[in-house]
Amino acid sequence: MQKTAEEMATDIVQAAEVEILTNLVDPSYREPLRVDPAMLETMTDKGLLRVIHGTEVEIARQQALRARAIATLNERPGRSSTVPTELALTLSTTEGAAKRLVEHAETLTTRLPETLLAMEHGTIDWHKAVKICDATSWLDDENARSADRILAGRLTGKSASAIRRAAGKLAEKLDTEGFALRSKVRRAERKVTLVHRGMGTAALVSELPVERAAAIYRRIDTAARELNTRTEKRTLDQLRADVFTNLCLGKPAQSGPASRNLRLRHPAHSGRTDHRTRRSRSVGHPVHKGNCLRSKNSASTSQRRHRNQPAVPNHLDQASLARRPEQANVAEQT
Incomplete structure (x- = not known):
C-alpha cells in the first residue's frame, strides 16, 4: 500500500x-x-x-x-x-x-x-x-x-x-557517636526566625527538639480540628494558622463566631476527637450524657477512622521521640 x-x-x-x-x-x-x-x-x-x-x-x-x-x-x-x-x-x-x-x-x-x-x-x-x-x-x-x-x-x-x-x-x-553528639548540638541551637515572603506574608521558622515540635503541632492540630465544623468556611490549614497565631499572641486558641463557647477538651498528647458531639459543642448546644456514652461506646467505622487519624505526621511519633530524643534524625529536618 x-x-x-x-x-x-x-x-x-x-x-x-x-x-x-x-x-x-x-x-x-x-x-x-x-x-x-x-x-x-x-x-x-x-x-x-x-x-x-x-x-x-x-x-x-x-x-x-x-x-x-x-x-x-x-x-x-x-x-x-x-x-x-x-x-x-x-x-x-x-x-x-x-x-x-x-x-x-x-x-x-x-x-x-x-x-x-x-x-x-x-x-x-x-x-x-x-x-x-x-x-x-x-x-x-x-x-x-x-x-x-x-x-x-x-x-x-x-x-x-x-x-x-x-x-x-x-x-x-x-558514625553513631558522632550523630548523637551532632543531635545534641543541634538541639542546643534551637531558635525562631522571621522570614519575609512578600505579598503581605511572612514565615515564622522554628528549630526545636523534634518531640517538642511534634507536641506543639499536635496541640494546634487538635484545636483546629475542634473548630472544623460543617458551617466553618476556613480550611483546616487556615484553622491551624489561626490557632497558632492566637496561641502565640496570648489569645484563646479557638476563635470565630461558631466557637465562642468551645473549650479545648483534649490533652496535647491525644489526637482523638469526639466525632458525633463535635458539632454540638462547636455551636454551644448542650451534650446529653446518653449521647456521650453512645459516642464513646460506638464501634462505627467512621468513628474508628476519625480517632485513628494521626494528628501529627507519621514520621513524628511523639511518644517514641520523647523516650529517645537522641534518635531524632536531623536529616529529617528540611
Missing part, C-alpha cells in the same frame, strides 16, 4: 527525531544536546519527553564541570580567599551563596568523587548532590568516602528528598 505524502513526511520527521535523540541517556555520550526548537512542534510525546530528559542530563554534566572548575580555581595559590568574591561578581549572586558553591565543589571533588561522577553521567543534578554533601558534612573523610561509595549505586531514579533521607540514615549508621 502506497503511503500518502503526509505519512511520508511524518516518517521523515520521526527518523530525524530518532537520529537527534540517539544515545541521550548513554553515560559515554559527551556531545552537547542540540535540537532545533522548530522541530519540537512536530515531535511525538515520547520524543519530547526524551528531549526534556536529555536537557536534564546535559545540565547535570555542565554542573559537574562547573564544580570541577570552581574547585580548581580555589586550589590555586593565593586565590582561596578571593574566589567567593569573584564568583559572586561573575554569577551575580551573594557572597554567601558563592561561599556555599565553593564549599560544595570542594566536597564533591575531595570527599564525594562517586557523587561527582554520577553528575557527570547525568544521573543526578547539583540539587541532589548538595543533599548528599549536607547529609554527610559532619562525617570524617574516611566515613564520607564510604558513604559515597555505598550511595553510588542507589541514586538512579531517586528524588532529592529520598536521596537526602538515604544519605542521612547511612551517615548515622557509619
Whole structure:
C-alpha cells in the first residue's frame, strides 16, 4: 500500500527525531544536546519527553564541570580567599551563596568523587548532590568516602528528598557517636526566625527538639480540628494558622463566631476527637450524657477512622521521640 505524502513526511520527521535523540541517556555520550526548537512542534510525546530528559542530563554534566572548575580555581595559590568574591561578581549572586558553591565543589571533588561522577553521567543534578554533601558534612573523610561509595549505586531514579533521607540514615549508621553528639548540638541551637515572603506574608521558622515540635503541632492540630465544623468556611490549614497565631499572641486558641463557647477538651498528647458531639459543642448546644456514652461506646467505622487519624505526621511519633530524643534524625529536618 502506497503511503500518502503526509505519512511520508511524518516518517521523515520521526527518523530525524530518532537520529537527534540517539544515545541521550548513554553515560559515554559527551556531545552537547542540540535540537532545533522548530522541530519540537512536530515531535511525538515520547520524543519530547526524551528531549526534556536529555536537557536534564546535559545540565547535570555542565554542573559537574562547573564544580570541577570552581574547585580548581580555589586550589590555586593565593586565590582561596578571593574566589567567593569573584564568583559572586561573575554569577551575580551573594557572597554567601558563592561561599556555599565553593564549599560544595570542594566536597564533591575531595570527599564525594562517586557523587561527582554520577553528575557527570547525568544521573543526578547539583540539587541532589548538595543533599548528599549536607547529609554527610559532619562525617570524617574516611566515613564520607564510604558513604559515597555505598550511595553510588542507589541514586538512579531517586528524588532529592529520598536521596537526602538515604544519605542521612547511612551517615548515622557509619558514625553513631558522632550523630548523637551532632543531635545534641543541634538541639542546643534551637531558635525562631522571621522570614519575609512578600505579598503581605511572612514565615515564622522554628528549630526545636523534634518531640517538642511534634507536641506543639499536635496541640494546634487538635484545636483546629475542634473548630472544623460543617458551617466553618476556613480550611483546616487556615484553622491551624489561626490557632497558632492566637496561641502565640496570648489569645484563646479557638476563635470565630461558631466557637465562642468551645473549650479545648483534649490533652496535647491525644489526637482523638469526639466525632458525633463535635458539632454540638462547636455551636454551644448542650451534650446529653446518653449521647456521650453512645459516642464513646460506638464501634462505627467512621468513628474508628476519625480517632485513628494521626494528628501529627507519621514520621513524628511523639511518644517514641520523647523516650529517645537522641534518635531524632536531623536529616529529617528540611
